[in-house]
Amino acid sequence: MTRILSKQRLLTIDPGCSEVFIEKQLSEKTEIVVGKGAHVRHYRLHEDLDHSLDVRLEENAVYELITLHRGNGNLTFSFDLTGRGATCRSDVVYVLTADQQTIIRSDVRHNADKTVSRQLVKGAVGGQGQAVFEGGIFIPYDKKEIDGAQQHRALLLSSDASVKAVPRLEIYADDVKCAHGSAIGTLDPDQLFYLKTRGIDESQARNLLTTAFLNEVLDTIADEKIREEFKQSAIEGLKNNV
Amino acid sequence: MSAWLEIKDLTVKVGDKPILNGLSLSVNAGEVHVIMGPNGSGKSTLSNVLCGDEHYKVTGGFIDFKEKNLLEMSVEERARAGIFLAFQHPIELPGVSMATFMKYALNARRKAAGEKELDAVSFMKRIKVRAQALGISDEMLKRPVNVGFSGGERKRLETFQMAVLEPDFCILDEMDSGLDVDAVKVAGNGVKIMRSPDRSFLVISHNIKFLKEQIVPDKIHVLVHGRIVANGGMELLDEIDQNGYAAFQKEAVA
Numbered sequence: 001m002t003r004i005l006s007k008q009r010l011l012t013i014d015p016g017c018s019e020v021f022i023e024k025q026l027s028e029k030t031e032i033v034v035g036k037g038a039h040v041r042h043y044r045l046h047e048d049l050d051h052s053l054d055v056r057l058e059e060n061a062v063y064e065l066i067t068l069h070r071g072n073g074n075l076t077f078s079f080d081l082t083g084r085g086a087t088c089r090s091d092v093v094y095v096l097t098a099d100q101q102t103i104i105r106s107d108v109r110h111n112a113d114k115t116v117s118r119q120l121v122k123g124a125v126g127g128q129g130q131a132v133f134e135g136g137i138f139i140p141y142d143k144k145e146i147d148g149a150q151q152h153r154a155l156l157l158s159s160d161a162s163v164k165a166v167p168r169l170e171i172y173a174d175d176v177k178c179a180h181g182s183a184i185g186t187l188d189p190d191q192l193f194y195l196k197t198r199g200i201d202e203s204q205a206r207n208l209l210t211t212a213f214l215n216e217v218l219d220t221i222a223d224e225k226i227r228e229e230f231k232q233s234a235i236e237g238l239k240n241n242v
Numbered sequence: 243m244s245a246w247l248e249i250k251d252l253t254v255k256v257g258d259k260p261i262l263n264g265l266s267l268s269v270n271a272g273e274v275h276v277i278m279g280p281n282g283s284g285k286s287t288l289s290n291v292l293c294g295d296e297h298y299k300v301t302g303g304f305i306d307f308k309e310k311n312l313l314e315m316s317v318e319e320r321a322r323a324g325i326f327l328a329f330q331h332p333i334e335l336p337g338v339s340m341a342t343f344m345k346y347a348l349n350a351r352r353k354a355a356g357e358k359e360l361d362a363v364s365f366m367k368r369i370k371v372r373a374q375a376l377g378i379s380d381e382m383l384k385r386p387v388n389v390g391f392s393g394g395e396r397k398r399l400e401t402f403q404m405a406v407l408e409p410d411f412c413i414l415d416e417m418d419s420g421l422d423v424d425a426v427k428v429a430g431n432g433v434k435i436m437r438s439p440d441r442s443f444l445v446i447s448h449n450i451k452f453l454k455e456q457i458v459p460d461k462i463h464v465l466v467h468g469r470i471v472a473n474g475g476m477e478l479l480d481e482i483d484q485n486g487y488a489a490f491q492k493e494a495v496a
Contacts, residue, residue: 209335
């Protein structure tokens with residue numbers, strides 16, 4: 001079942017339930033509790049927004065978030081894996097242009113054994129846009145069989161754009177697999193040249209490569225209608241930008 | 243009538259290093275020309291200059307294509323005018339499917355020509371027919387361009403792009419290199435299918451068997467130290483096969 005949420009503040013998903021949520025209008029703060037064995041797919045699309053999201057995952061819960069953020073804003077994410085065997089995926093795409101500024105802070109806390117977290121954050125920043133991504137993963141000393149991964153990648157679409165990545169890994173346990181990485185770069189001149197030799201002009205080529213970059217996240221949205229809406233929104237966010 | 247492609251006294255540098263030193267060449271409509279020469283003689287430089295690669299600085303001479311100054315045109319304008327380079331090392335485009343790539347490329351041409359964009363049905367028809375002829379599966383069209391494909395598959399996908407875009411002037415830069423016997427035949431077949439009185443080819447290759455059996459060129463040019471030092475027909479292939487480039491290199495120095 002797909003539900004469209006508007007300005008929801010507290011959301012509790014009953015044990016064993018499977019739900020898909022789409023959110024476009026958000027209040028300042030949302031809290032979500034994903035009950036034992038429940039499976040939630042959560043899609044968020046927003047522009048110019050300050051917001052915090054707190055998610056708690058109980059035993060064997062699966063929570064999958066894909067957020068597309070455009071424009072200004074302070075976003076704070078907190079994912080608390082409190083139940084054994086919980087799995088949290090929290091992907092973010094951000095698109096900035098002109099003089100837009102955004103700060104994205106994310107904390108993933110592995111507070112139970114056998115918990116898994118995956119996070120892929122991808123941004124495209126043009127104009128004089130400025131983005132900061134602070135990504136934390138916390139693993140307490142007594143937790144076992146933890147598997148965490150965080151990747152941040154950003155494209156600078158103009159020479160005045162800037163992106164800063166601040167990873168914060170606090171790993172006190174031994175029985176841990178944890179990978180993280182951040183890469184900030186520009187469009188590849190060889191790829192642009194290849195596209196142009198086929199007759200595609202500079203701006204179309206830049207657009208095609210930038211959307212392809214962001215679509216690594218957006219293409220994983222299972223529902224075609226939602227996927228196309230998100231992809232279209234990303235393209236709009238990139239207009240006059242690439 | 244002047245030639246389709248007319249290159250006259252072309253000199254090209256990369257950084258401060260001269261690569262082409264007064265190269266002249268003319269190719270008429272419908273002709274297949276081959277450029278041979280030892281490594282480092284400037285063969286790939288020539289193909290990249292024809293496409294408009296900015297790494298190469300043209301310091302003298304001219305290139306006319308269909309009586310227009312090619313050197314004044316941007317990379318994409320040259321492509322739309324009908325120049326196509328099959329890359330020696332095709333570039334990977336993660337996240338871009340071959341189908342999307344070709345849609346952008348075709349529509350860019352149509353837009354420049356003041357035509358309407360292709361509708362989805364005509365587009366699919368156009369690429370499916372050509373994919374089938376070249377043994378390219380639907381799955382290959384959906385996968386990101388050149389990502390995770392073998393050398394042979396990449397070259398086949400270059401041939402496919404050429405078939406979809408129907409360029410007037412095809413430059414094939416070592417399209418047979420690194421391919422097994424069967425893949426070389428597929429590449430050669432692609433050229434055979436495409437051959438027409440309205441289309442010319444400039445083929446760069448070291449593979450004499452490939453040139454003799456698959457390409458069957460009209461003219462052969464030997465490039466040494468950035469200049470054409472010999473022009474001829476198929477008999478040049480036998481000469482090179484037997485004696486290598488030594489004799490030509492002496493000529494170039496003298």
